[in-house]
Amino acid sequence: HKRRDDSVEGLLTGLINGDRYALARAITLVESSNPKHRVQAQRLLSMILERESNLASKQSTSLASITPSLDDKAILSVESSSTSSETKLNDQQKQQPIRLGKSYRIGLSGPPGVGKSTFIEAFGMYLLSLGHRVSVLAVDPSSARTGGSILGDKTRMTELSRNTMAYVRPSPSRGTLGGVARNTTEAITLCEAAGYDICLVETVGVGQSETMVADIVDMFVLLVPPAGGDELQGMKKGIMELSDLVIVNKSDGALVDSARNAQIEYTSALKFVKAISENWKPKVIRVSSMGGPEGGIDKAWSTMKEYFDIMESTGELQRKRGHQRKIWMWRQVSSELLDLLNEDAQVRELAKELESKVLQNEVMSGAAAHQIVERFMKGMNSSS
Numbered sequence: 001h002k003r004r005d006d007s008v009e010g011l012l013t014g015l016i017n018g019d020r021y022a023l024a025r026a027i028t029l030v031e032s033s034n035p036k037h038r039v040q041a042q043r044l045l046s047m048i049l050e051r052e053s054n055l056a057s058k059q060s061t062s063l064a065s066i067t068p069s070l071d072d073k074a075i076l077s078v079e080s081s082s083t084s085s086e087t088k089l090n091d092q093q094k095q096q097p098i099r100l101g102k103s104y105r106i107g108l109s110g111p112p113g114v115g116k117s118t119f120i121e122a123f124g125m126y127l128l129s130l131g132h133r134v135s136v137l138a139v140d141p142s143s144a145r146t147g148g149s150i151l152g153d154k155t156r157m158t159e160l161s162r163n164t165m166a167y168v169r170p171s172p173s174r175g176t177l178g179g180v181a182r183n184t185t186e187a188i189t190l191c192e193a194a195g196y197d198i199c200l201v202e203t204v205g206v207g208q209s210e211t212m213v214a215d216i217v218d219m220f221v222l223l224v225p226p227a228g229g230d231e232l233q234g235m236k237k238g239i240m241e242l243s244d245l246v247i248v249n250k251s252d253g254a255l256v257d258s259a260r261n262a263q264i265e266y267t268s269a270l271k272f273v274k275a276i277s278e279n280w281k282p283k284v285i286r287v288s289s290m291g292g293p294e295g296g297i298d299k300a301w302s303t304m305k306e307y308f309d310i311m312e313s314t315g316e317l318q319r320k321r322g323h324q325r326k327i328w329m330w331r332q333v334s335s336e337l338l339d340l341l342n343e344d345a346q347v348r349e350l351a352k353e354l355e356s357k358v359l360q361n362e363v364m365s366g367a368a369a370h371q372i373v374e375r376f377m378k379g380m381n382s383s384s
């Protein structure tokens, strides 16, 4: 065995060669809160970004004018690694070059037990059969808060996990929801750099995690059970508003009729929901994740393709991603400032004092916040 190279350069080379272990280590690096690791993670991400913008500009210039560079070698090594004996490719995969920097990010949410992992396993295997490379990232709000997990630490999607054209990552086990979101955004970037052209982000449909996931993916898909009525009443309007596609799962056997009813009810419920896209009307389809080729998994994909075709041709996808990056920049600013604030002992002391005063209603929240920020800035000025 080759000695593994954990330097940032080593990770980048591993990534662009499609090495799943390098990808796993790179994701661990972006998930780390250790300041030294953060610096390395940022370097790695910048190198990826630079490489991608180089590739993008080369694609738009004529090939003849390009002088060979590290990037060309990198592309070559991606191609040659595709034919290595470790990865067995089907014919379609051989024909389909890795679409560097071009990928679809799909969020998948739904209540526990609706069949998320069963769907992802079937859907993922179907995408592989079409020649795609699929990565699956999990966002689990329960693990962020309590260290426990709703998605479960049991090995899920076993067939997909074993396939070398897929990469399944369990949910990060630490951090706040904001931290998990940042990790996930960065993990998506890493997966794309490693050549996974479809990135699925799975989350449990409870709490705020869906909103967060909707903010980092291109398309948000909601999986629902084949019941209507009460179930639909209990469903938060907010999550319907986020959904570009609603999939009624378990549409098989004795459940087909109630799945049909659910489809009708969700379709009419969506009519009263404000559309998020100017070019796409949310759709409701039925599938059976356990129904094999007749289960409608192909219809799920063709509907998603339809969405992406429209979003790409109208330019809305690009605008959406740009907007998301802007949102994340400001979220990042807030969280970094908050970290700095918390590192300042004087500020911490004052904040503790003010917290209890706010609790007793002796000081207004706004005034207290102002004092905290002022103390922080004073500390900054005197230290510089």
Ligand code: GDP
Binding pocket: 110, 111, 112, 113, 114, 115, 116, 117, 118, 119, 249, 250, 251, 252, 287, 288, 289, 290, 291
């Ligand atoms: P998750 O908690 O959302 O990930 O749900 P799972 O994928 O673990 O599935 C929960 C249960 O529903 C399991 O017992 C599955 O076998 C079952 N299930 C999932 N998809 C289907 C389906 O399409 N049809 C039927 N009949 N059962 C399904």
